[in-house]
Amino acid sequence: MHIAEVVEAAEAPGFWESVFPWLGFLGAWLLFAGPVYQAAVELHEEGFDEDEQQALRSRAAELPPPPRISAWWWLLPPVAYVMSVRRSKAWRREMFRAIPAEQRQHFITFQNKAAGWLIVAAGAVLIAIKETAELVEHNAWPGWAFAPLLIPPFLLSVGYTVSRMHRTRQLEAAEE
Numbered sequence: 001m002h003i004a005e006v007v008e009a010a011e012a013p014g015f016w017e018s019v020f021p022w023l024g025f026l027g028a029w030l031l032f033a034g035p036v037y038q039a040a041v042e043l044h045e046e047g048f049d050e051d052e053q054q055a056l057r058s059r060a061a062e063l064p065p066p067p068r069i070s071a072w073w074w075l076l077p078p079v080a081y082v083m084s085v086r087r088s089k090a091w092r093r094e095m096f097r098a099i100p101a102e103q104r105q106h107f108i109t110f111q112n113k114a115a116g117w118l119i120v121a122a123g124a125v126l127i128a129i130k131e132t133a134e135l136v137e138h139n140a141w142p143g144w145a146f147a148p149l150l151i152p153p154f155l156l157s158v159g160y161t162v163s164r165m166h167r168t169r170q171l172e173a174a175e176e
Contacts, residue, residue, distance in 0.1 A: 021131075021138040025149075028131035032124040033157035039117030040161045044168065046110050052103060059098045066091035128153065 048056070066087040073080035096104060129150065136146050 018138075021135045024131040025128075025135045028124070028128035029153040029157060032121060032128045032154075033160060035117055035120040035124055036157055037161045037164065039114070039121065040165050041168075042113055042117070043110065044165060046106075046113055048106070048110070052106070055103070056099065056107075060095055063091065063094055063098065125154075 069080055069083045069087065073083060099107070132149050133146060136143070136149065
C-alpha cells in the first residue's frame with residue numbers, strides 16, 4: 001500500500017469516526033492494566049517476608065477467636081450483622097495491639113496502598129466497560145457482543161501482571 005492510498009483512506013468520510021471508538025476502547029483497557037500492574041509492583045516491594053507473615057499468623061493463633069453470636073440473633077439480620085461486625089472489629093483491634101509498632105505501621109502502609117490502587121483500578125475498569133459498550137453501540141453490533149469484548153482485555157491485563165510478577169520473583173530468586 002502506498003502512502004497516498006493510506007492518506008486517501010484516512011480522508012475518507014467516516015474513517016476517523018470508526019477509529020476513535022477503538023482508540024477509546026484500547027486506551028481505557030490500558031488505563032485498567034496500568035494500575036493493576038503498578039499495584040502488584042508496589043505491593044510486592046512493600047510485601048511481608050516469610051518471617052513477618054509467620055509472626056503475624058502465630059500472634060493471630062494466640063488470640064482466641066471472636067465469640068460467635070447466637071443463631072437466634074439472625075432472626076433480626078441487621079442486629080446480627082452489627083453485632084458480628086463489632087465483634088470482628090474488637091478482635092482485629094486486639095490483634096493489632098499484639099503486634100509490634102513497626103509491623104503495625106508496615107501493615108497499615110500495605111493496606112492503604114492496596115486500597116488506593118483498588119480504587120484506581122475499579123474506576124479504570126468502569127471506564128473500560130463504558131468504552132466497550134460505546135464500541136458495540138457505534139458499530140451496531142448485537143448486545144451479546146459486549147461480553148466477549150470485555151473478557152479478553154481483562155484477562156490480558158491481569159495475565160500480563162501475573163506473568164511479569166512471576167518473572168520478577170524468578171529473577172529475584174536467581175540473585176540469591
